[in-house]
Amino acid sequence: MDIIKGRVWIFQDNVDTDQILPGYAMAEPFNELGKYAMKGSEKVDFAKRVRVGDIIVAGKNFGCGSSREQAPVALKEAGVGSVIAASFARIFRRNAINIGMPVLEVDLREHFNEGDTISVDIAKGLIFKDNTTFYAAPLSKNALATLEAGGLIERVRKELGVEKRW
Amino acid sequence: MNIIEKHLAKAADLEKVSVGEDIRCKVRLVVAHDVTGPMAVEQFAKIKIEEVFDPQRVVMVIDHIYPASTVQARNMHWILKDFTKRYGTILYEHGQGVVHQIISENHAQNYGDIIIGADSHTCTAGGYGVIGIGVGSTEVAAAMATGTIDLEVPEVVEVNLTGSFKPFVTAKDLVLTLIGRFGTDGLTDKAILFTGPGVRGLSKDERMTVSNMGIEMGAMISFFADEDKDEGVAQTVAIELSEIIPVVACPYSPANIKPVQEVAGTEVTQVVAGSCTNGRLSDMKAIAEVLRGKHIHPDVNMIVIPASARVYEEMEKHDYCKVIRDAGAVLLNPGCGPCFGAHQGLAADRDVVVSTTNRNFPGRMGSREAKIYLASPVTAAKAAVHGRFVDPREPSGGGEN
Numbered sequence: 001m002d003i004i005k006g007r008v009w010i011f012q013d014n015v016d017t018d019q020i021l022p023g024y025a026m027a028e029p030f031n032e033l034g035k036y037a038m039k040g041s042e043k044v045d046f047a048k049r050v051r052v053g054d055i056i057v058a059g060k061n062f063g064c065g066s067s068r069e070q071a072p073v074a075l076k077e078a079g080v081g082s083v084i085a086a087s088f089a090r091i092f093r094r095n096a097i098n099i100g101m102p103v104l105e106v107d108l109r110e111h112f113n114e115g116d117t118i119s120v121d122i123a124k125g126l127i128f129k130d131n132t133t134f135y136a137a138p139l140s141k142n143a144l145a146t147l148e149a150g151g152l153i154e155r156v157r158k159e160l161g162v163e164k165r166w
Numbered sequence: 167m168n169i170i171e172k173h174l175a176k177a178a179d180l181e182k183v184s185v186g187e188d189i190r191c192k193v194r195l196v197v198a199h200d201v202t203g204p205m206a207v208e209q210f211a212k213i214k215i216e217e218v219f220d221p222q223r224v225v226m227v228i229d230h231i232y233p234a235s236t237v238q239a240r241n242m243h244w245i246l247k248d249f250t251k252r253y254g255t256i257l258y259e260h261g262q263g264v265v266h267q268i269i270s271e272n273h274a275q276n277y278g279d280i281i282i283g284a285d286s287h288t289c290t291a292g293g294y295g296v297i298g299i300g301v302g303s304t305e306v307a308a309a310m311a312t313g314t315i316d317l318e319v320p321e322v323v324e325v326n327l328t329g330s331f332k333p334f335v336t337a338k339d340l341v342l343t344l345i346g347r348f349g350t351d352g353l354t355d356k357a358i359l360f361t362g363p364g365v366r367g368l369s370k371d372e373r374m375t376v377s378n379m380g381i382e383m384g385a386m387i388s389f390f391a392d393e394d395k396d397e398g399v400a401q402t403v404a405i406e407l408s409e410i411i412p413v414v415a416c417p418y419s420p421a422n423i424k425p426v427q428e429v430a431g432t433e434v435t436q437v438v439a440g441s442c443t444n445g446r447l448s449d450m451k452a453i454a455e456v457l458r459g460k461h462i463h464p465d466v467n468m469i470v471i472p473a474s475a476r477v478y479e480e481m482e483k484h485d486y487c488k489v490i491r492d493a494g495a496v497l498l499n500p501g502c503g504p505c506f507g508a509h510q511g512l513a514a515d516r517d518v519v520v521s522t523t524n525r526n527f528p529g530r531m532g533s534r535e536a537k538i539y540l541a542s543p544v545t546a547a548k549a550a551v552h553g554r555f556v557d558p559r560e561p562s563g564g565g566e567n
């Protein structure tokens with residue numbers, strides 16, 4: 001997997017799925033969801049200002065609330081390269097990985113300012129800022145395999161050998 | 167190994183599993199509903215295969231927005247109907263009930279089987295000894311293709327129950343008390359295992375109420391064991407059931423727990439009774455017993471939703487439907503009702519709702535300003551009668567006049 005490089009956006013604890021993608025936007029087609037990313041949060045204009053590769057750095061329990069998979073899809077569509085949080089709600093974390101959006105667990109809010117440029121080596125769980133390296137909890141073998149395949153659907157296609165037949 | 171690890175090991179065809187290990191388990195049943203199912207269908211189409219792993223093990227339930235409140239909602243039904251026809255899978259529609267109740271009634275599983283569902287409350291199945299795990303739509307799509315799921319073996323927190331409830335104290339009060347104690351993320355990625363002599367005194371309905379809200383603590387699995395004690399658990403918490411008192415979850419978190427006593431007198435404008443948490447026959451009975459021969463307060467809307475058509479039928483056999491209607495409450499078709507704020511009884515800014523459901527986040531039932539209190543059926547029904555919270559243990563039922 002490539003190294004992700006982008007600007008930091010800081011969020012605090014318990015950013016729930018309603019903040020990430022408000023319920024009213026659920027029915028929008030996938031490729032439109034990016035416009036609503038973080039619209040329910042205190043950073044209402046996030047979707048307008050985010051650039052491809054930008055990285056969300058958040059507190060604990062990121063993605064709590066409903067199991068709506070449209071929430072990580074909205075972040076991905078908006079261009080978010082990765083989310084690094086102190087902890088994630090389980091279903092959000094899995095949903096993100098399943099759609100091919102890397103997430104790492106470590107609390108880095110104290111170390112970065114909004115707008116800092118950082119880079120992330122997902123496979124190794126390393127985060128770099130200037131000359132400092134930070135360490136995230138390693139991703140599970142399954143999560144890595146899924147991310148490497150580009151998401152769970154791609155991984156299943158590979159494992160079932162569908163590629164060859166189609 | 168504890169009992170949950172034993173079941174996971176069996177499903178993964180392994181002799182032994184340990185905490186944190188990545189395993190691939192066979193699933194018994196793959197489930198989705200009209201809100202999460204359409205995305206699973208869309209993702210499944212991308213895999214480009216002709217068949218699901220076993221059509222008799224894929225179940226879709228139209229329960230969240232039935233009858234449809236918008237054209238878009240009806241389109242979602244059609245996506246599931248078309249998929250069912252094409253792949254020969256199982257569909258429940260026409261208001262047969264809430265997914266978790268339907269599964270418990272019609273797909274009685276073997277002890278320790280694994281069900282995955284694109285709904286966070288799939289953990290309800292732990293109430294009857296089935297490992298229910300909530301996942302997203304893409305994971306359901308993958309499981310429909312492969313019949314398996316990849317998991318990390320969770321750390322297990324044991325809750326050892328002794329004794330039995332005092333009158334007017336219920337399984338809902340127990341689980342709310344636990345959520346207050348662990349917090350909304352206290353058990354993230356973990357499994358809760360209920361053991362102890364206290365378990366035997368709890369009915370299947372009660373156990374399902376408790377398991378249902380495991381996800382409100384972040385848990386992946388919320389499982390009732392028949393054992394008195396288990397081995398290889400990370401932590402054991404002891405709960406004496408006679409010490410549990412009636413509680414409510416105050417706005418705006420299921421972990422914001424207070425004794426009903428403390429909120430007594432707070433005025434209430436809407437009462438919602440039903441859902442996958444508390445929509446079963448014993449819940450409907452508790453409500454009917456409170457409402458029998460009474461009328462709800464003139465300032466209160468009361469909405470009652472049986473969790474399934476079977477529950478509804480049983481309510482008719484008894485006189486619960488008549489009692490509930492005579493009291494001035496509205497009986498809705500089985501399904502999710504207003505639980506997640508899609509239809510059938512939304513709350514406005516000024517509403518104070520007492521609900522037997524499982525979530526009270528801002529905006530869960532309509533306006534972000536509306537206040538939702540989560541409570542047991544008996545606490546909720548008494549609030550409907552009085553137009554305000556009363557402690558259900560008070561001998562007069564809270565001072566009726």
Ligand code: SF4
Nearest residue numbers: 264441442502505506
């Ligand atoms: S009743 Fe409520 S919590 Fe249960 S499945 Fe329906 S919407 Fe979800």
